[in-house]
Amino acid sequence: MKIISRLIFFKVLRWKITGNTDFSNNSVKKAVVIAAPHTSWHDFYIGVLARSATNIKAKFIAKKELFFFPINIILKILGGVPVDRSTKQNKVDQIADMFIGKNEFRIALSPEGTRQRVEKFKTGFYYIAKKANVPIIMFTLNFKSKEILISKPFYTTDDVAMDFSYIESFFDGVEGKVKELSFYKK
Numbered sequence: 350m351k352i353i354s355r356l357i358f359f360k361v362l363r364w365k366i367t368g369n370t371d372f373s374n375n376s377v378k379k380a381v382v383i384a385a386p387h388t389s390w391h392d393f394y395i396g397v398l399a400r401s402a403t404n405i406k407a408k409f410i411a412k413k414e415l416f417f418f419p420i421n422i423i424l425k426i427l428g429g430v431p432v433d434r435s436t437k438q439n440k441v442d443q444i445a446d447m448f449i450g451k452n453e454f455r456i457a458l459s460p461e462g463t464r465q466r467v468e469k470f471k472t473g474f475y476y477i478a479k480k481a482n483v484p485i486i487m488f489t490l491n492f493k494s495k496e497i498l499i500s501k502p503f504y505t506t507d508d509v510a511m512d513f514s515y516i517e518s519f520f521d522g523v524e525g526k527v528k529e530l531s532f533y534k535k
Contacts, residue, residue: 350401351401351402351404354398354401354402355401355402357398357402358395358398358399358401358402359402362395362398362495363495364395364398364399364495364496364497365495365496365497366399366402366403366496366497366499367496367497367498367499368497368498368499368500368501369486369499369500369501369502370403370499377455377484377486377502378452378453378454378455379448379451379453379454379455379481379483380455380456380478380483380484380485380486380502381455381456381458381474381477381478381481381483381484381485381486382405382407382455382456382457382458382485382486382487382488383457383458383459383460383474383485383486383487383488383516384396384457384458384459384487384488384489384490385459385460385461385470385487385488385489385490385520385523385525385532386461386490386520386523386524386525386530386531386532387459387461387490387525388525388526388527388528388530388531389525389526389527389530391492391526392459392490392525392526395490395497396409396457396488396490397427397428399488399497400428400457405455406428406453406455407428407455407456407457408428408429408430408454408455408456408457409427409428409429409430409456409457409458410429410430410431410432410444410456410458411424411429411430411431411432412431412432412434413431413432413433413434415429415431416429416431428457430447430456432444440473441473441476441477441480442480444456444473444477445476445477445480445481448481448483455486456477457488458473458474458477460474460516460520461532468533469513469517470513470516470517470532472513475505475509475512475513475516478504478505479505484502484503484504485500485502485503485504485505485516486499486500486502486503487499487500487503487516487519487520488500489519489520489523490523490525490526491523491524492524492525492526492528493524493528494524498523500519503515503516517532520532521533
């Protein structure tokens with residue numbers, strides 16, 4: 350699978366990966382991985398191909414309603430983890446608790462929480478990382494240059510505003526598949 354993914358990602362689609370390529374060696378065993386901008390359904394397969402091509406083991410969350418036969422088999426093979434959005438349990442706590450007792454666990458999320466244009470990222474991914482005491486790894490999905498830039502691990506501090514300024518700056522101006530929905534920091 351890795352060979353086929355590499356062939357499609359690097360040779361056929363002609364994408365490249367730069368930045369913290371040590372992460373692709375799985376040196377960070379637990380992390381919240383955020384990928385942006387999320388502007389199209391194309392982001393999903395680009396992310397799955399990049400993950401497979403670099404051998405990065407990361408899960409993604411999806412609402413539990415999507416996990417029905419036979420789709421559940423495909424979602425689980427691709428790394429999907431169902432989340433029950435109907436419970437009263439806080440979603441940040443529910444996802445942060447997934448890290449407990451695991452030697453290796455990475456969860457990939459969209460910081461925008463939507464495919465629409467946003468001016469600020471949602472905060473859930475940040476508080477998941479903070480509660481689970483794991484770093485945030487940032488991945489750009491730059492369709493203009495066909496490049497994924499991977500950040501070094503970023504650990505949250507007690508200055509939320511400064512942390513978000515840094516995180517949002519990493520993605521500022523990166524062009525998604527649908528350019529007008531891309532993230533631009535104000």
